[in-house]
Amino acid sequence: MKAIVATKYGSPEVFQLKEIAKPTPKANEVLVRIHASSVTAADTMMRRGTPFYGRLFIGLLKPNNPIPGTGFAGVVEAVGKDVTHFTIGDAVFGESVFGAGTNAEYVCVAEKGIIISKPANISFAEAASICDGPLTSLNFLKNLAAIQPGQKVLINGASGSLGTAAIQLAKYFEAKVTGVCSTNNVELVKSLGADHVIDYTQEDFTKSNTRYDVIYDTVGKSSYSQAKKVLTANGAYISPVLNMTLLLQMMWTSLVGKKKAKFSATGILPLPALRDFLYEIRAMICAGYLKSIVDKEFSLEQIAEAHAYVDNGHKRGNVVLSMNESI
Structure with a gap:
């Protein structure tokens, strides 16, 4: 089979297209012929081997699994x-455990892993991206923020993979949603259901007179120190981008005050919890409450271009590699 291989960390040029043996499923596994796989911001970080502590999980000097890729369909x-x-x-559709192996024509996945049947009303490209934005944002909004009807939720980075999913999920949970994005993405964010849109090139949301119950910083471009000024008395700043500043803020707010800074590593949640999230997301998709936004599709051979596109930080929704024609 054809597969992308990286034997070291670095720029998108570390990737090589190789012909390798097709895997054989173990007794408890299924062999999936991949039609589409995702290219996410997390994938680009794993390609670079950053942050460095992440190498404890994926390989200290080089990737433990030379085939990159997380989400698949x-x-x-x-x-x-x-x-x-x-x-x-x-x-x-689903996601590989430990985040590697899906940028190839085939992958073996444990039956009880992160894999369920694909909704009939979406494409393989759309399905491949579900385990990034929708899965992560459902964990953050439902579990971490315990979002409630009528709450005011601000989503920073509202036009990306996590943001486009978060808008729809927050509306599903009957929250009042404000999305923060660039000028070019204002109409997209509105179309997904945001009640209010802030163009960050024109306005700084941290200087707003509005107070928010939840600030979901999907891109980690703000901070609790900046956001706390516009949080309600019991508000929460949540972000999937962990750094030393956020870690210290989490420790401090766990001891002092009612406003909180929170983080969660969705990918290392127990498998049953992740599968339950996927079933919930699939039900929303089938009922028409949630859709996956695909910005661009690349071929397997174009993986370096796909990573470079994600690296520039301005994708709208999701980027995928399409291996086969949809059926």
Whole structure:
């Protein structure tokens, strides 16, 4: 099979397209022929090996798994002898455990891993990106922020993968949503249901007179110190971008005051919890409450271009690699 391989950390040029052996599923695994896989901001960080502490999980000097890629969507081509929930021909989507291996034509996934059947009303490209924006944002809004109807939620980075999903999820939970984005993305953010949009090139949300119950900083471009001025008395600043500043703020707010700074590593939640989130997301998609926004599709051979595009920090929604024609 064709696969992307990286034997060291670095720029997008570290990737090589190689012909390698197609994997054989173990007794408890399914072999998925991949139709699309995601390229996320987290993937680009893993390519660079940053932050450095992340290498404790993915490889200290080089990637433990040389094949990159996290989210995927495709069709089951073979099943192990102990598999009971999937059959050959099933359309599925999911995410690789430990975040690697899906930028290839095939991947083996444990039956009880992060894999469920694909909604019939979305494409493989859309399905491949579900485990980035929707999965992460559902964890942050539902679990971390415990979002409630009527609350005011501000989403910083509202036009990216996490942001476009967060707008729709917050509206699903009946919150009042403010999205922060650039001028070019104002109409997109409005179209997804945001009640109010702030163009960050024209206005600084941290100087607003409005107070928010939740500030979801999807891109980590603000901070608790800046955002606390516009939080309600019991408000929370939540972000998936962990750094030393946020870590110290989390420690401090856990001891002092009612306003909180919070972080969660969605990818290392227990597998049953992640699967439950996926089932919930699939139900929303099937009912028309949630859609995955795909900005650009690249071929497998164009992975360096795809990573460079994500690296520039201005993608709208999601970027995917399409391996096969949709069926």
